[in-house]
Amino acid sequence: MLVVSTDPAHSLGDALGVELSSEPRSLEIPPPGPLSRKKRKGELLAAELDAEQALERWIGERRADLETLAERGTYLDPEDVRRLFDLSLPGVDELVGLVELVRLAGESGCGEIVVDTAPTAHTLRLLAMPGELRRFAEALDRLQERHRAVAETFGGAYRPDRSDAVIDEIEAQGRELEELLRDPARSGVRWVLLPEALSVAETLDGVQALEEAGIPVVELIVNRMTPPPPVPCPVCEARREAEGEAVEELREAFPGYAIRFLPEDLTPLTPLSHRPPPDRERGENAQHAAPVQTPGGRGRPSPGWWGGDGRGVGGEVPRLLFFGGKGGVGKTTCAAATALLLAERWPDRRILLLSTDPAHSLADALEAPLGDDERPVPGAPPGLRARELDAPETFEEWRSRHLGEVEEWLDSAGDLDREALRDLVALAPPGLDELAAVSALIDALFGKTPAYDLVIVDTAPTGHALRLLETPGVMLEWVRTLLSLLLKYREAVRLGRFAEELLELSRGLKRLGETMRDPERTRFLAVTRAAELPRRETLRLLKALDRLGIAAPAVIVDAVLPAGCPRCEREAMAQEKEIALLRQGLERCAIILAPAVFPPPRGVEALKEWGRSWG
């Protein structure tokens, strides 16, 4: 059996207590009884997928033929085509995840694969990829059509060449993956959730999307249920009551489904052996013992981590606050509470609370109807607006707004294969969610009159939050390459409004990148829980932010428990230990403790009250 993580923020190695890479490694499972160790050795292989490497391999194997197709179907010369193929792509994880899984299964000889996926939204995108592959093959086929027609005209009957074979192969890959995912005998989704209202709401949307796609859901697994307390305990009882309500809602929504419950497990991780923690963990701690960039860079910042009384250390007003972290840690509630408190504190400022996680929870947290427009939140200070970004909708709107310009540009390009290019333009781009989020940020910060003073972003979980932060750079490379191609061919194809738009986009991307790398204007608040896996992921997240040059002045530890009975006492002590470990790794980063409340805070007033209790 092979177990693989496709989440760009891998935790599989942490959970197994071993160092993993993109190549499957064999794990030794210590036998529970008298079974010989040797007998069970090699039964389980594990890997953490490296999407960039996998995509490079996938394209590399087909690159010459894909380049030929691009040259035949457009008027680009080989050098232009090479430049385009050398660019990084957004959305790599979803593009190549499934194809790579099949390759790994084939190479390792494993008949069964267990996949630890990224959180909801991006897994739905990953599972939709076979259809996108087939549409890509169709668009390539159109590009090839012209070549076939010319060849037939001059050479009689057309003989398919290598490019045709690649188109067929991509089509077949998409079709086979689609069939595999929809075949209940060969694959199934086990949906894991927490016994919390927001997690249940996300499950409703997610499972519905899977059903619509014809992908079988085998069972629902509710993880981390609070067990009955050993003695009467108000803390455990309040927790169990809140969990009970969430579970009840789940049962009502999924009457025919198998639901499995797993209790909160307080035993430390490292189930495979008593190996020391992976080396990378020690490396991270060492890294973070060194100064982490903070506003002003002078030790631990004051509680004014969000800009204190509204001014940053250098007198600049912060423009962007990102909230990010592992799935299920409480990013949305933290972002919403902060937005409400800041809007109250700065009544004359325009503040936007923007959710860029396609699996939105903001409306559920605020208990307010929200949508893809910026709208006031009932009961919240009037300066606050909130939006749940709908990326496909945004892309559709962008496409219909700019279709005229693209058509106009294609018209001026003469006798090109317009149909083929239209097919390409119509393909949903990879990394759609991140592209739409970047476009929404540029619009909110620089595009409006008046612009927002502050944008608070509730991001998708870690891996894709980092992808979002990388996206302006990736987009800028594409836009600059397109600008330079337009300049190169301007004698044949006039620049027009298409070029104007690209120029505008290039400027916006540059401005956004500068804002994001300015510690006085942009801060990333990492939200975590006092547990081993979130802590390790948080340390890696902070290291990645450091690499991207984005200031992360504070970590919010959510759901810090009060002590009650001996069981929650034990849990609270385990949390304290985790918080101490986190502090060791984050000498120059403020740690904010947000208490656990049961049921979790919902609605404007409850969120504000909860936000005021942070210490």
Add this chain to the structure above:
Amino acid sequence: MIILDSLLMGGIRFVLDKVAAAVDNEMNDEGSLREDLLAAQMQLELGEIDDEEFAEIERAVLARMREIRESREEGALGLPSDARVIGVDVTFEAPDEPEDR
């Protein structure tokens, strides 16, 4: 041969459209000057030219635009100011058939 014909005729039509557009642009060439300015902005954005070079191009383009407007007002071209070239007449002359030797 229908496809070949359509490809060739498509190509010829494309060239003729370009000729018409070019003539039109040269006559009413504010549009083409705007394109020059846009191209310079793109080059500046890509770092192919610096601010000084851009300012020079901008000055030249704006001066040329002023000239065109002034000459248009004076009716220098002898055409109405909103005149556009919308097509080009082309006559093909087949060369004489080579004589049999």
